Structures are given as C-alpha cells and as structure tokens.
Amino acid sequence: MASHIGKLPVTIPAGVEVTIDGQNFAAKGAKGSDSYVLPEGITAVVEGNEIILTPADDLRPTRAKHGLSRSIIASMVKGVHDGFEKHLLIVGTGYRAVMKGKGIEFSLGYSHTITVNPPEGITFELPNANEVVVKGTDKQVVGQVAANIRKLRAPEPYKGKGIKYADERILRKAGKAGK
Template sequence: MASHIGKLPVAIPAGVEVTIDGQNFSTKGPKGSDSYVIPEGITGVVENNEVVLTPADDLRPTRAKHGLSRSIIAGMVKGVHEGYAKTLQIVGTGYRAVMKGKGIEFFLGYSHTITVNPPEGIEFEVPNPTTVVVKGIDKQVVGQVAANIRKLRAPEPYKGKGIKYADEHILRKAGKAGK
C-alpha cells in the first residue's frame, strides 16, 4: 500500500523545468532553482507534464517517506514558479523597521537596534515601517527566517505589542482589575 498523499502526481506548470537523475531531483523556474535527493526505495518519473513518485516496496519507512517526498517536491515546484512570502506586522509605539542595505534594522524598544541580514536565497521588503515581508523559493527557509524575526520581540498578550504574523490573532488577557 502506498501513501495517500504520495500517490498524487505533482503538476509541472509552464516555465518550470524538472529533471530526475536517479535519486537526484532538480527543478528550475523563473524564481530560481532547487534540488532534493529522493530517499532510497522511492522512484520518481516525469509523465504527461507531472512528477509521479512510486515506492519500490511495501516497507513502512518507505511509505512514510513517500508522502513526505511528494510534499517536498510539490513545494519546490511551487517555490521556483511562484515563490513564498511571509508578512510580519510590527505593533507598538516606536517599534519600526528600516531597510539597511539588504538587511533590516529593527527598533523594538530595546536600548539598541537589531540588524537582521538575509540568508542566501531570501529577500526582505519593508513596504512601510510597521510591515516586513520575507520572500524566497524555499518554504522551510522563508518560514524559519520569519519565525526568527518574530522571536526578536514576540507579541505580548496584554496590549498585543511585538512582531506578529499578518494573519495571526493574539489572544488578549484582561489587565489588573480596578478597585
């Protein structure tokens, strides 16, 4: 029996080039290129403009990696075609971000500023002083960089001050009860 997710083919959009050489999978598109090593026991082929993965045997570890490999490959194809982006909102009086070269300088209420430089393959955008957009082709790296930025000043539950994801809702707590 194969994985339910792993059985689904991955459609290759126009403008994206996919090559499978043994266990090496690589993809190239308008946003860049990426590669992945398919685990042993899983074979991949390109048929009818789709990537199809099949497990070689019915061993449980191979089945688990079957669905994971399909998800990673689908993410890579989407990443080189469209790219990924995470938007962060900065909430708080005096809290802001400014582009400094390719990096970002944050003013977050500390006695010093914090400068974050992008790792390879990541771009930052600051459309306004309270919004930061992290962009790239690798879903995992974009998410990790956004999480690291959020960790600089995580939102607190009383006033909601800090750095939060644009689609995140902060559960608020009641403050001290007045007399």
Template sequence: MASHIGKLPVTIPAGVEVKIEGQSFSVKGAKGSDSFEIPEGITGAVEGNEIILTPADDLRPTRAKHGLARSIIAGMVKGVSEGYEKRLQIVGTGYRAVAKGQGIEFFLGYSHTITMNPPEGITFELPNPNEVVVKGIDKQVVGQVAANIRKLRAPEPYKGKGIKYADERILRKAGKAGK
C-alpha cells in the same frame, strides 16, 4: 499499498524544468532553482506535465517517506514558479523597521537596535515601517527566517505589542482590575 499523499501526482506549471536522474531531483523555474535527493526505495518519473513518485516496496518507512518526498517536491515546484512569502506586522509605539543595505534594522523598544541580514535566497521588503515581507523559493527557509524575526520581540498578551504574523490573532488578557 502506497501513501495517500504520495500517490497524488505533482503538476508541473509552464516555464518549470524538472530533471530526475536516479535519486537526484532538480527543478528550475523563473524564481530560481532547487534540488533534492529522493529517499531510497522511491522512484520518480516525469510523465507529460506531471511528476509521479512510486515506492519500490510496501515497507512502512518507505510509505512515510513517500508522502514526505511528494510534499517536498510539490513545495519546490511551487517555490521556483511562484515563490513563498510571509508577512509580519510590527505593533507598538515607536516599534519600526528600516531597510539597511540588504538587511533590516529593527527598533523594538530595547536600548539598542537589532540588525538582521537575509540568508542566501531570501529577500526582505518593507512596504511601510510597520510591515516586513520575507520572500524566497524555499518554504522552510522563508518560515524559519520569519520565525526568527518574530522571536526578536514576540507579541505580549496584554497590549499585543511586538512582532506578529499578518494573519495571527493574539489572545488578549484582561490585566489588573482597577478600583
């Protein structure tokens, strides 16, 4: 018996090149290239415009890795063809971001500014001073960089000030009751 997720084939979009040599998997597309080592006990093959992963045996650890490997490969294929992005909003009076070379300089109410440079493969966009867009081909790295930016000034529950994800809803607290 194989993993339910692992059994699903990964469709290869037009313009994406996939190469599987033994346990080595590499993918190249319009946005860039990426590679991955398929875990032992799982074999991969390209059939037409689909990638099929099959476990070698019915051992439980292989089943778990089967679904994980398929998800990682599907993410890589999507990343090199479409890319990933996370949008962050900066909420608060005087809170803003300014482009500084490749990086971003944040003004977040501290006595100093915070400069953040993007890691390799990540780009920042500033549509306006209160919005930051993190883009890249690796889903995990894009999410981690966005989380690191949010951590600079996490949103507080009383006025909602801070850096939040664009689709995040901040639960508000009532605050003090006035006389």
C-alpha cells in the same frame, strides 16, 4: 500500501524545468532553482506535465517517507514558479524597521537596534516601517526566517505589542482589575 498524499501527481506548471537523475531531483523556474535527494527506495518519473512518485513495496520506512517526499517536491515546484512569502506586522509605539543594505534594522524598544541579514535565497521588503515581507523559493527557509524575526520581540498578551504574522490573532488578557 502507499501514502494517500504520495499517490497524487505533482503538476509541473509552464516555465518550470524538472530533471531527475537517479535519486537527485532538481527544479528550475522563473524565481530560481532548488534540488532534493529522494529517500532510498522512492522513484520519481515525469509523465507529460506531471511528476509521479512510487515507493518500493518491500521497504516499510520508505513507504513512510512517500507522502513527505511528494509534499517537498510539490513545494519546490511551487517555489521556483511562484515563490513563497510571509508577511509580518510590527505593533507598538516606536517599534519600526528600516532597510540597511539587504538586511533590516529593527527598533523594538530595547536599548539597541537589531540587524537581521537575509540568508542566501531570501529577500526582504518593507512596504512601510511597520510591515516586513520575507520572500524566497524555499518554503521551509522562508518560514524559519520569519519565525526568527518574530522571535526578536514576540507579541505580548496585554497590549499585543511585538512582531506578529499578518494573519495571526493575538489572544488578549485582561489587565489589572481596578476597584
């Protein structure tokens, strides 16, 4: 029995070039290129403008990775075509970010500033001093870089100060109760 997710075909949008060489899968599009090595026993075939993944019937561990492989390939195709981005908000008096070359320098209430340089394939944008946008073609790397930036000063529950995702809701706690 194959994965319900793995059975779904991945649609290839216009402008994306896909190559499959044995277990090596590569996608190239307007935003960049990416590659992935399929697990042993899973085969990928391009039929028309769709990618279809099929597992070997005799290998149970392979069937377990069927849906995962399909999700990774779908994310790769979307990434090279549209790209991924994460929006972060900086909340707090005096907390801000400024561009330093390709990196970002954060002032987060510490005695020093913190500089974050982007890994390869990632770009930063600062629409204003309190907003950071992390962009790239690899969904996992974009999410990890955004999580690392958020970790520099995670939002605290009393005033909500810190770095948070744009769509994140911080649960607030009541402060001290006065008499």
